[in-house]
Amino acid sequence: MINKQLIFKKRPVGLPSADTWELQSNTIPDLAQGEVLIQQHYISLDPAMRGWMNEGKSYIEPVQIDEVMRAGSVGKVIKTNNHPKFKDGDYVTGWGGVQQYVITNGSNWYKVDPNLASLPQYIGTLGMPGMTAYFGILEVGKIKEGDIVLVSGAAGAVGSIVGQIAKIKGCKVIGIAGGSKKCNYIVDELGFDGAIDYKSENIVEALKRECPKGIDVYFDNVGGEILDAALARLRLHARIVICGAISQYNNKKAVNGPSNYLSLLVNRASMQGMVVLDYAKDYSKAAKEMGGWIAQGKLKSKEDIYDGIENFHETFLRLFSGDKMGKLVLKVIEE
Secondary structure (H helix, E strand, O other), rough: OOEEEEEEEOOOOOOOOOEEEEOOOOOOEOOOOEEEEEEEEEOOOHHHHHHHHOOOOOOOOOOOOOOOOOOOEEEEEEEEOOOOOOOOEEEEOOOOOOOEEEEEEOOOOEEOOOOOHHHHHOOOOOOOHHHHHHHHHHHHHOOOOEEEEEOOOOEEEOHHHHHHHHHHHOOOOEEEEEEEHHHHHHHOOOOOOOEEOOOOHHHHHHHHHHOOOOEEEEOOOOHHHHHHHHHHOEEEEEEEEEEOOOOOOOOOOOOOOOOOOOOHHOOOOEEEEOHHHHHHHHHHHHOOOHHHHHHHHOOOOOOEEEEEEHHHHHHOOHHHHHHOOEEEEEEEEOO
């Protein structure tokens, strides 16, 4: 059997080019005792992957040169060698990387039920993006009924779930997204109370219109100028959740940090970073609650799926061009 694998070849400066990786076809070795072979069906494409390519201190070790590109995934066990936990036919999710097959001892892999949710949902709403949204807005943002919540990247995998959870909890929710299609989507389909199109509107003026009383919680996925504008609209004891800064990930010069940070002092506000891995022990609790919301029709899930491991680079770039809606997923199984 042959495994197509995307191998990380060089650390990019700025936006990754196609030669950042090399697509290889390698023979799958025999299983050792206690190992399983997983045929991967879907790969999760996330903005965090750009940070994993950089050398230097972070919340997780960088991807090493000549390693399979790191990514979350979901697939099916097709062969086992006396594994105590998994059997042939089990569907599982874990860190399989950008490849068609993966051999593992099962550590940090978990069974999923394709009858309860679609496989892509297990790397989206019920996977890392959903967990990020859940713990970010509830545990770090500490939302309460009546809060005014602002979400950037609001039509994306994390932001769309953040806004919906905030609505479920009785908050007023304003989303920032790029383009009228995305703005209409978050208001008309997801139930946000308002939207700001950062591509066509002045952010400062739009925030005055949509958040005339200020902001209690800002969930930040983009950083840069939008973070700075939100800082200027904080209410007393506001909370800012720093989840990501996609506007800065491909900078070739210094990161553009906030100049309005003294608003934190004036408003006795807080700004806290969050990494979803810190909440791993409670994932099952979050998945159960979010699964219930999905079943009740309170939480909508959208996956933007593209075919072919050969198309990884152009699909990955959609994260930064904004040319996608909801969770970006790459289908790698060949049928």
